Amino acid sequence: MKLKIALLPGDGIGPEVTAQAVSCLQAVEETFGHEFIFASASVGAVAIAETGDPLPEDTLALCKRSDAVLFGAIGDPKFDNNPDSKVRPEQGLLKLRKELGLFSNIRPVKVFPTLIGNSPLRREIVEHTDFVIYRELTGGIYFGEKTLSPDGTSASDLCLYTEDEISRIAHLAFKAAKNRRKKLTLVDKANVLESSRLWRRVVTKIAESYPEVALNTLFVDNAAMQLILNPGQFDVILTENMFGDILSDEGSVIGGSIGLLPSASVGERYSMFEPIHGSYPQATGKNIANPLASILSAAMLLEHFGLREEADAVSKAVDRSLREGIVTPDLDPKSKYGTDDVGHFVATHIADGEDYRGLNKENIGLGKSTII
Numbered sequence: 001m002k003l004k005i006a007l008l009p010g011d012g013i014g015p016e017v018t019a020q021a022v023s024c025l026q027a028v029e030e031t032f033g034h035e036f037i038f039a040s041a042s043v044g045a046v047a048i049a050e051t052g053d054p055l056p057e058d059t060l061a062l063c064k065r066s067d068a069v070l071f072g073a074i075g076d077p078k079f080d081n082n083p084d085s086k087v088r089p090e091q092g093l094l095k096l097r098k099e100l101g102l103f104s105n106i107r108p109v110k111v112f113p114t115l116i117g118n119s120p121l122r123r124e125i126v127e128h129t130d131f132v133i134y135r136e137l138t139g140g141i142y143f144g145e146k147t148l149s150p151d152g153t154s155a156s157d158l159c160l161y162t163e164d165e166i167s168r169i170a171h172l173a174f175k176a177a178k179n180r181r182k183k184l185t186l187v188d189k190a191n192v193l194e195s196s197r198l199w200r201r202v203v204t205k206i207a208e209s210y211p212e213v214a215l216n217t218l219f220v221d222n223a224a225m226q227l228i229l230n231p232g233q234f235d236v237i238l239t240e241n242m243f244g245d246i247l248s249d250e251g252s253v254i255g256g257s258i259g260l261l262p263s264a265s266v267g268e269r270y271s272m273f274e275p276i277h278g279s280y281p282q283a284t285g286k287n288i289a290n291p292l293a294s295i296l297s298a299a300m301l302l303e304h305f306g307l308r309e310e311a312d313a314v315s316k317a318v319d320r321s322l323r324e325g326i327v328t329p330d331l332d333p334k335s336k337y338g339t340d341d342v343g344h345f346v347a348t349h350i351a352d353g354e355d356y357r358g359l360n361k362e363n364i365g366l367g368k369s370t371i372i
Ligand SMILES: NC(=O)c1ccc[n+]([C@@H]2O[C@H](COP(=O)([O-])OP(=O)(O)OC[C@H]3O[C@@H](n4cnc5c(N)ncnc54)[C@H](O)[C@@H]3O)[C@@H](O)[C@H]2O)c1
Pocket: 013, 017, 072, 073, 074, 075, 076, 077, 080, 090, 093, 257, 258, 259, 274, 275, 276, 277, 278, 279, 280, 281, 288, 289, 290, 291, 293, 330
């Protein structure tokens, strides 16, 4: 298969972890005989520094002419610590999601057997954790009208949803539940919010079309508690934008590190794959960031295009790195392995044990593949 993949490494640890994901994709390309054509472009604070725009037109154009986007992370403390900044890296990510119509954000949470001991929760609580969050990604409070009073003493953010926005991700979530353990939990705040009461009405109606899927509902405060009390109860969680953002980071703790959680963002035409973590500024350049979330996001990219054997090869190599203790310090504080060691190990074992050249953030996308 020939795939054109836009690389948007972004800020902070983004380039470091994305380089390892590309290295793994190149190992897949070589091992399974595919052709991946990579092209890098700027996004986030890096793009602001270059152009003043967190999502330059050239970057968006590259994404629209590619088959998929592999995204690193955006964000920089100089913007985080300046609430008056009119331009922010996050605007680039949100605009990209909206422009590409990526309304469904899929965030799987599972516990790797060798990491059960890493969880702050007891083994019997976490050992059966295997759920996926379907997060609505292009509506709600993220994209509603924002106001700031002229004197700067009051502000608001509108949470707006339409029936169509809810319906289209609900169908994807129900279909996923049909192919999993046939349970879907709608998480909302319908006891307070009108928008949540619309979610509940629309999803309850759609459930009638999926009689084999059991629907239950939880208010988001209770859901946050249930995630810790008994994560094994969940199969598919369907929720709106803000709640999905918060619950997925919480879910990452169950498995031992946010550095393990991948995501896929899909719409009618485009798709983007990225770790759920951010730019982790404190780790930039230290070679300590866990690249597995980015590597597993690349596996979700392969899965999305029907390359299941290839995706399995990546996941198996990741499992092997965890079993053999080739992990970054977030998983083992005494670890002597860095971001590049973990990426190289995984790539090598995808390429069936052959020694495979890795990439680093300087030469990302300059590997054997064609660059468009
Ligand atoms: N999708 C994205 O690009 C995205 C997501 C979240 C946050 N951000 C941005 O990132 C910046 C930092 O935000 P933050 O500190 O709240 O979130 P963050 O996810 O960058 O880091 C939070 C904590 O998670 C851990 N962590 C994150 N990534 C890790 C990795 N790969 N390996 C090991 N540990 C890891 C670290 O302990 C870190 O302090 C902000 O500017 C924020 O807006 C971007």
